[in-house]
Amino acid sequence: MYNNSFFKKILLVASVVFLYSCDKDYNEIGGDLIGENNFDFKKETYSVSGYNQKTGPIQSNNLEVNPLGIYSSTNFGETTANFNTQLTLPALITSVSTKPFVESVVLTIPYYTDATQTKTNADGSHVYVLDSIYGPDKAKMKLSIYESGYFMRDADPIGGFQQSQKYFTDQNTEFDNLKIPTRLNDNPDKAQNDEFFFNPAEHVVVTTDTVTKAKSTAYIAPGMKLNLNKDYFKAKIIDAVNSGKLASNEVFKNYFRGLYFKMEKSGGGQGNLAMLNFKAGKITITYNEDLVSTTGGATTRVKKTIVLNMTGNTVSLLNNDFSANGSAYNALPTTGNTTEGDEKLFLKGGEGSVAVLELFDKTDVKGYDANGVLTGPNKISDQLDDLRNPADGKKILINEANLVFHIDAAAMANSYEPQRIYLYDFKNSRPLTDYYLDPTTNSTDPKKSRTILDGIIKKDATSKKGVTYKIRVTNQIRNLINNKDSTNVKLGLVVTEDIGIVTSYKLKTPNTFISQAPKTSVMNPLGTILYSGKSTVNEAKRLKLEIYYTKPN
Incomplete structure (x- = not known):
């Protein structure tokens, strides 16, 4: 018992000496260099x-965060940042029942916010300040989202299948030329397309209880929230389920090759640019279908969802213009x-x-x-x-x-x-x-x-x-x-x-x-x-x- 206690004391002393040495070694001498005495060193x-x-x-695929928008610098010209991403299925869908009807198709991508500037109001709502936004506040741009026609491979067939496929910043023309030319964000609300801007306002969701009819309000932090074309996704996704197109991610990623985000100027505005974590984005398809009971034969109308995540291969596509700056x-x-x-x-x-x-x-x-x-x-x-x-x-x-x-x-x-x-x-x-x-x-x-x-x-x-x-x-x-x-x-x-x-x-x-x-x-x-x-x-x-x-x- 004594030996064990003595050993612990020795270990404690040695640890203190070691930590002090490390602290001394890493301690900065002063802070900024100007105006220091640096302890007479x-x-x-x-x-x-x-x-x-x-x-x-330069290679730009599968980045942790990606720029989207238009940024004009007095020193480095104007950069237009487009983006392409594959979609993946978190859950495989093998069948859809009869009379499917699509209620909504909503694309969401969260924005970065400055937590130190977030204010909470008395009613529980919030006022946010967006982070990682460069350019004029609430600058309007033309945002167009298309189904991508470019198949993004996992492996490089030329370099060998042990080597991952690389995509580069200058490939925008290739992705743009292969897009399916139907604009998916075609909602009448121009803030979702022709006059899009990175909106710092939170999303307010009001729901009504089907039994008590009581209403409840939820507040969701700012993010891109776009209503996509319902008919397009019914034909492309819902109607394709029974053919096995959503039975595996390998088949699905070749069938629906992803989304292409294209940014352009809107009117005379110069635009702005945001850093986004697209991998936290998703498309939620909400639809109704008839389910027939296997016992009594009764038909029940039920609501279901299909989620498409943005967690496949991605690429940041950059166009630099030095004509003005x-x-x-x-x-x-x-x-x-x-x-x-x-x-x-x-x-x-x-x-x-x-x-x-x-x-x-x-x-x-x-x-x-x-x-x-x-x-x-x-x-x-x-x-x-x-x-x-x-x-x-x-x-x-x-x-x-x-x-x-x-x-x-x-x-x-x-x-x-x-x-x-x-x-x-x-x-x-x-x-x-x-x-x-x-x-x-x-x-x-x-x-x-x-x-x-x-x-x-x-x-x-x-x-x-x-x-x-x-x-x-x-x-x-x-x-x-x-x-x-x-x-x-x-x-x-x-x-x-x-x-x-x-x-x-x-x-x-x-x-x-x-x-x-x-x-x-x-x-x-x-x-x-x-x-x-x-x-x-x-x-x-x-x-x-x-x-x-x-x-x-």
């Missing part, structure tokens, strides 16, 4: 070069100045662009052998060589290392700004060590986890516009200095929709410099402009690697 800055790399058309971005070459770097870094989501960074000055006139003896050029930056081989033989202890990106505030003054950017190993298309070693989580919004890694926009208190992004690279730099065989790989920088998603998607046309980019960047419709390490326009805001360190006496 020494600070050095090092060069960073960066250039722009456009992706061109975005001429500077459009004029950028596919690959920027890989030798000297570009003046500014243009990060754009969707079918967009990545910034490629190289840490430390490229000057290489000296090197060191295994014993630390000075030699000639060794294809390693002299700045990094000197950090690995200090002249006095005393290695520095890296307390913190950051990349601080200054936003071109003038260029971004009238644009929506990405709330976060993501830095990754460009060569190997994977996160940095600092990503994996960040234990912070956010239970209410996982996309805001890994706050030590950072990358979250810092805004001016008065203008509420972005000033900087800071990304922690402490462990990346420690590894480079302490492990001389570590390669100073190129780093990629992109806008991110979700910091928890680190997989990469393929470019449709890879080149010598790039073949893939982070999936999370494809999901984000926004862009930003940052000063690079070469910037001559504003030298004070040049991109630098900032290292805080201590050195033994």
Whole structure:
């Protein structure tokens, strides 16, 4: 008993020491870099070069969230985001009885709302503010929904059935040409088609009890709610049940190939764009049919429903137009100045662009052998060589290392700004060590986890516009200095929709410099402009690697 108690005490002490060490290791030095004393740590800055790399058309199937609408940016042109999805059956339907009559066909897709701004009224109703909407409030657009004629395969027959089929951002023409040309959202209410807008109002549903006749009211959070053509779905779905078309999802997905959402401008409006979780959407077909009793032969009229979920293969279809805005971005070459770097870094989501960074000055006139003896050029930056081989033989202890990106505030003054950017190993298309070693989580919004890694926009208190992004690279730099065989790989920088998603998607046309980019960047419709390490326009805001360190006496 004594030994067991003693062991628990030792374990407790060891745990406290370990947790304190972890906390000390991960504790940020200050917060923002400007105006800090950093606990008397020494600070050095090092060069960073960066250039722009456009992706061109990029894989965009089966994203966690998808844009829908029209978004005009002063820096990156106008993007029209269409969408195509397969439909699936949660329950297989093998038969429908006699005299079926379709009461309603309703398509619903929830909107994202800002929970911090939701207000509850005395009668139980709510006032909502939509989240992830970009552009003028309640902007009207023309929304057309069609049955898709494009069969979206699961596997790639050319690449082999072990490889999933890829679909790309530039395939809108293919899906549009194969749509079944009957508009399904043809309700007389123009807010459901020709004058559609993302409505923040909640849906009010009043029901009457069939026995007591008492009425009850339910309030449903905002979302797309469209009445689709009943005759079309009766012929296409209800009348096809007895032929076995809904007996399996494999048969059904080939028979009814899904929905194609097409967005166009309405009148002179510029439109807006929303991020949607289409996989939470569905079509509910409510119908009546006659059921004949198997015992007495009596006929009973019953109400039934068939639900079609939007959980099959999907693709985000993007059209970029630079005729009005975005001429500077459009004029950028596919690959920027890989030798000297570009003046500014243009990060754009969707079918967009990545910034490629190289840490430390490229000057290489000296090197060191295994014993630390000075030699000639060794294809390693002299700045990094000197950090690995200090002249006095005393290695520095890296307390913190950051990349601080200054936003071109003038260029971004009238644009929506990405709330976060993501830095990754460009060569190997994977996160940095600092990503994996960040234990912070956010239970209410996982996309805001890994706050030590950072990358979250810092805004001016008065203008509420972005000033900087800071990304922690402490462990990346420690590894480079302490492990001389570590390669100073190129780093990629992109806008991110979700910091928890680190997989990469393929470019449709890879080149010598790039073949893939982070999936999370494809999901984000926004862009930003940052000063690079070469910037001559504003030298004070040049991109630098900032290292805080201590050195033994």
